[in-house]
Amino acid sequence: MGREFLDLFQDWAESYDDSVTGKDVEYREVFVNYEKILERVTTLSSGTVLEFGPGTGNLTKKLLEAGLKVVPVEPSPEMRTIAKQKLGKDIPLLDGDFLDFEVDEQIDTIVSTYAFHHLTDEEKGKAFAVYGKLLSKGGKIIFADTMFESNQHHLDFINRAEEQGFHNLAEDLRREYYTTIGTLETLLSENGFSHSFKQVNSFVWIMEATKL
Template sequence: MGLEFMPIFKEWAGAYDDTVAGGDREYAEVFSNYNEMLHMIAEKSGQTVLEFGSGTGNLTISLLNAGKIVYPIEPSAEMRALAQSKPELEKVDFLTGDMENFPVPNDNIDTIAANFVFHHLNGIEKKQALKKYATLLPKGGKVIIGDTMFVSQIRFDDVITEAVKAEKLTLAADLQREYYPLLPDLENYFHEAGFAVKFWQINTFAWIAEAVKK
């Protein structure tokens, strides 16, 4: 999973929960309706969820609150430690792995979920990951991804320009450094892997992709 970004995960860990709560003006719009996004992913998930990039455990908590069985996977030791420091997650076993290399629990996984993490994979890695997920899921199984996505390259370029004009330079650099997907490309990746997919817009930046294995 784009392990070249591990230093960023370490840097973000301590500030992540404040950032998603709107505490960083540069990322306020990126994470607007964040709790609603988590709730929506949890509600759309099946009963047994393999969660990638669990981070500080926010989606994990939403999934557990929705009555799901959750196997959270996170490559960052700092993120895992913060997650397990939360009272709701003290007894949860956070597994070490990433979106391409991960332990597979001895259980009937019917959903693979990830929130604000899929953009760490480049296009080739995204394709490979989705094809791997297809082999793990039964017919009707789901992949649910919440992330920053864009409807077109023109819109993506405009958002970067807008960020620079607003002096949101950290955000602008972030957008240019990582691999934020275009919806048409992601739709093609899902179709190639054998999924039907729908998209739900959460805010100016964020969308949820809900894919069902054919």
């Protein structure tokens, strides 16, 4: 459920905001158009928004500024601490993850950025099944994440990272559960969602799925 990466989240917490602004050359390409990605996810969202993996709270902040009600669910204590400093103590950040969470209100949109790859493909399918029950007809899942057009495409990116000397990036691409667009399309269709995918940089696509 992604919690096996809590040590990694702890390491990322202090440096994450520097990385998304391009200060870490190794991850610069991953975060190209970062602000536009957050803005697009925000624009596609409506009603009460359940956000998984808010991290340091960058998307949460934009959603709140757009006047949306947000329920942020974050497994990392270190990330929650930084997000609270950014968002203010009045914004509750719940301890949970993509599959282990509690909400007691109607959810209209489910969002996440740069986090869904912490679930295996099997867990991704289980998550879509849960969200299908949580959302009413017309409810949406809006996820921005690194994904690949094929398994070979994934391997090509690992090899390219190694050739560039970006060994941390290459290790991340090997260790975490990055998947293909075709796999996500199948899982979404099996769970009653229509779907579309839009590429926003070399690594990241925005997945928009609507409950049928």
